[in-house]
Amino acid sequence: MARRDIVCGIDVGNSAVKTIIAELNRETLRPHVLGVGSAPSSGLRRGMVIDMEEAIHNISQSLEQAQTMAGVKVDQAYVSLNGLHIRTQVSHGIVAVSRADSEISQSDIDRVVDAASVISLPQNREVIHILPKNFVIDSQEHVRNPLGMKGVRLEADVLIIDGLSTYIRNIAKCVNANDVEVIEFVYAPLALSKAILNKHQREHGVLSLDIGGGISTLSMFYEGELVHTGVVPIGSRHITNDLAIALRTSMDIAEDIKKEHGFLPNGVVSKKDTVDLSEALGEDEFIIPKRQIAEVINARTSEIFDKIITELKKADRHMIPAGVVMSGGGSNMLGISEFVKNRMRMAVKIGGDYFLEGIRDQIVDPAFAVAVGLVVWGIEGESSDDGSRRRDVKLNGGIKKVANWFKNFIP
Secondary structure (H helix, E strand, C coil): CCCCCEEEEEEECCCEEEEEEEEEECCCCEEEEEEEEEEECCCEECCEECCHHHHHHHHHHHHHHHHHHHCCCCCEEEEEECCCCCEEEEEEEEEECCCCCCECCHHHHHHHHHHHCCCCCCCCEEEEEEEEEEEEECCEEEECCCCCCECCEEEEEEEEEEEEHHHHHHHHHHHHCCCCEEEEEEEHHHHHHHHHCCHHHHHHCEEEEEECCCCEEEEEEECCEEEEEEEECCCHHHHHHHHHHHHCCCHHHHHHHHHHHCECCCCCCCCCCEEECHHHHCCCCCEEEHHHHHHHHHHHHHHHHHHHHHHHHCCCCCCCCCCEEEECHHHHCECHHHHHHHHHCCCEEECCCCCCEECHHHCCCHHHHHHHHHHHHHHHHCCCCCCCCCCCCCCCHHHHCCHHHHCCCCC
């Protein structure tokens, strides 16, 4: 794998497992997508493994598709983590600058980050990420990179993301069972930001919404940093479930009806507009007003965004100039952009315009955003020279060359 600079990202979601295998193009310094795989996910619920055998099989199907398409076998991957069990907290650390001339060195930065990272966690929880947010030099706040600056006292705020050990280890076991080692678990909103958000959006203030199958995740970025995350335990699968109940049919048929005929009404829907579901439902003359499908979808979607708006109030951020960027399978619903724009009174953009090469047509679906972000994370993240994260992980030479290229797009 290392010789060809290949990176694999596996997004183990609640409704689907998505795998992307990419290789660094040394001429353009862009990731070239070699293989893509997607399989239904029936072994997870709200980010937690509920059926080990099913989860292993789902990951195997997705991996096999991607490997067959790519013509390579991977033995390492970056894997997403999400769910209600994950939480974030900010921790503070202080150290004295060690050099006699008061110039801050990399060792000082490492020491203050380590000092801020010392927290007490229950035995059943473990740290997923430690992300430096802000440095303070002798009471001078909002310093991004203190390296080389003068000061006597150095302080740091770090964002610590942790989750329940049992859930994390269960997903690791499912991946390992497919002869793939987990290089690193990546919190889904962080991976997502690498795929669909640019530097200006993260600086000015942006809200990322991932409408997944079982959960909906929101993450807010401001001044280049992740400032708030939240999880709503409702997703697009609940909309499918409502349709299945309303139409008295199976989930699979309801999902097909949602994709083919479902939409969010942006105004008055004509009573004359009907949908013939006779063939889909196997019943004669089963013709219903299209408005009926729209009302079911609208009711559940309104509930999702009611909870998202409630969660957003906890962030104490009322101004998000860059608006909302949406991803996940739920963002494919017809009319959702206008619905969110009117509901949240913000500009709305649907993710999916990735800057990767290769078989791009296979990943234009915004449901692949997290998997794309995992590939970007694997290439761009590990090449960081500031020691801010994963300082113990080393890169092969080819991948390291891409670091500066990625920074043109992502901070």
